[in-house]
Amino acid sequence: MAESAQVPKLVYLVTGGCGFLGEHIVRMLLEREPRLRELRVFDLHLSPWLEELKTGPVQVTAIQGDVTQAHEVAAAVAGSHVVIHTAGLVDVFGKASPKTIHKVNVQGTQNVIEACIRTGTQFLIYTSSMEVVGPNVKGHPFYRGNEDTPYEAVHRHPYPCSKALAEQLVLEANGRKVNGGQPLVTCALRPTGIYGEGHQVMRDFYNQGLRFGGRLFRAIPASVEHGRVYVGNVAWMHVLVARELEQRAALLGGQVYFCYDKSPYKSYEDFNMEFLGPCGLRLIGTHPLLPYWLLVLLATLNALLQWLLRPLVLYTPLLNPYTLAVANTTFTVSTNKAQRHFGYKPLFSWEESKARTIHWVQALEGSAW
Numbered sequence: 001m002a003e004s005a006q007v008p009k010l011v012y013l014v015t016g017g018c019g020f021l022g023e024h025i026v027r028m029l030l031e032r033e034p035r036l037r038e039l040r041v042f043d044l045h046l047s048p049w050l051e052e053l054k055t056g057p058v059q060v061t062a063i064q065g066d067v068t069q070a071h072e073v074a075a076a077v078a079g080s081h082v083v084i085h086t087a088g089l090v091d092v093f094g095k096a097s098p099k100t101i102h103k104v105n106v107q108g109t110q111n112v113i114e115a116c117i118r119t120g121t122q123f124l125i126y127t128s129s130m131e132v133v134g135p136n137v138k139g140h141p142f143y144r145g146n147e148d149t150p151y152e153a154v155h156r157h158p159y160p161c162s163k164a165l166a167e168q169l170v171l172e173a174n175g176r177k178v179n180g181g182q183p184l185v186t187c188a189l190r191p192t193g194i195y196g197e198g199h200q201v202m203r204d205f206y207n208q209g210l211r212f213g214g215r216l217f218r219a220i221p222a223s224v225e226h227g228r229v230y231v232g233n234v235a236w237m238h239v240l241v242a243r244e245l246e247q248r249a250a251l252l253g254g255q256v257y258f259c260y261d262k263s264p265y266k267s268y269e270d271f272n273m274e275f276l277g278p279c280g281l282r283l284i285g286t287h288p289l290l291p292y293w294l295l296v297l298l299a300t301l302n303a304l305l306q307w308l309l310r311p312l313v314l315y316t317p318l319l320n321p322y323t324l325a326v327a328n329t330t331f332t333v334s335t336n337k338a339q340r341h342f343g344y345k346p347l348f349s350w351e352e353s354k355a356r357t358i359h360w361v362q363a364l365e366g367s368a369w
């Protein structure tokens, strides 16, 4: 993508562009990528807000499609300069079968890679996840680690397994010749727990608190730190690395980068209270109100109930054996690799990220405030 400030001429494709992160990437590209001529938004479920984006100078093309269908992916990719692949099944609650998670997250990613190769698209950014690293099945903590920190990344759950396989496919594809003879340049971004406007899990916590009279009950020790990153900063990192990928292909190609900002290290519940507290909710207990063995029992009962009820209704509570294990294992990153490699600095401070998220929660229906 030779630099050309004169005429916007680049075509970007964002898969999963109507999702929580995808929407922020789409809006960030329209605001901060001056070289854009066309922005293609590919998603299984197109959102109504896309229509409002079609009135600007950049051509916004909404494409309803399925990443598991290779021909649909190829048609969307053809003619694009950059693909940001963020579509995926983000499911740790048992909503989809392991087979479906694999089909979307792994086969879908393979389809995106092959489409780039066949149609001659040279630049591919993959939204990976911290879960590619951990927490692992042994519950080993990952404390302020970076991209080079040794860690036994062993998984059993379908979601982290699928993300790890997909990331591997993307990184291994770096350097393959695309149609036209140029090399494919790929990289993977690994967000820690993303928060911000549109985060469904935050909405679920909020609604759970409303159901209990404005109270949430501590289940995780405050000492367990969980890395979190604001969605706007994750979107910004995607935009920035996409811009730098051509100029710095030798350095960035085949690399992974944790997504990070200045969000504080806290337990998952305490961090959520940074936003839910100002909206009228209270976290009851300075220590977990129930012993861990009882939480494990309740999580297991939830899993059993989910299995029993599946023929009748999809029962997907926040608490299950996997979410309990992840929430109870410290996983935080401390790195500046993205800054060193492509000049990334968070676009939003912690204060701004917090204010924007609080504002969004307050606007949710039935605010406790």
Ligand SMILES: NC(=O)C1=CN([C@@H]2O[C@H](COP(=O)(O)OP(=O)(O)OC[C@H]3O[C@@H](n4cnc5c(N)ncnc54)[C@H](O)[C@@H]3O)[C@@H](O)[C@H]2O)C=CC1
Pocket: 015, 016, 017, 018, 019, 020, 021, 022, 042, 043, 044, 045, 065, 066, 067, 068, 086, 087, 088, 089, 090, 104, 108, 127, 128, 129, 130, 163, 190, 191, 192, 193, 194, 195
């Ligand atoms: N939410 C989080 O905390 C984190 C998310 N990620 C990754 O970020 C990416 C986006 O995640 P979120 O925005 O949270 O999820 P999301 O569920 O809000 O967005 C995913 C989007 O992909 C679309 N999609 C799903 N299956 C598809 C298919 N077969 N074909 C086309 N589109 C399909 C969905 O319709 C949705 O719009 C995912 O790859 C996820 O693994 C990584 C780290 C943390």
Ligand SMILES: C[C@@H](CO)CCC[C@@H](C)[C@H]1CC[C@H]2[C@@H]3[C@H](O)CC4=CC(=O)CC[C@]4(C)[C@H]3CC[C@]12C
Pocket: 090, 092, 128, 129, 130, 131, 192, 193, 194, 201, 219, 220, 226, 268, 269, 318, 319, 322, 323, 324, 326, 327
């Ligand atoms: C004991 C429960 C009741 O309080 C707490 C339940 C919290 C969980 C729902 C979350 C704790 C950690 C979250 C995950 C983490 O942020 C890493 C993730 C990365 C991704 O790529 C997707 C989302 C997630 C798996 C995220 C999901 C929700 C938690 C398990």
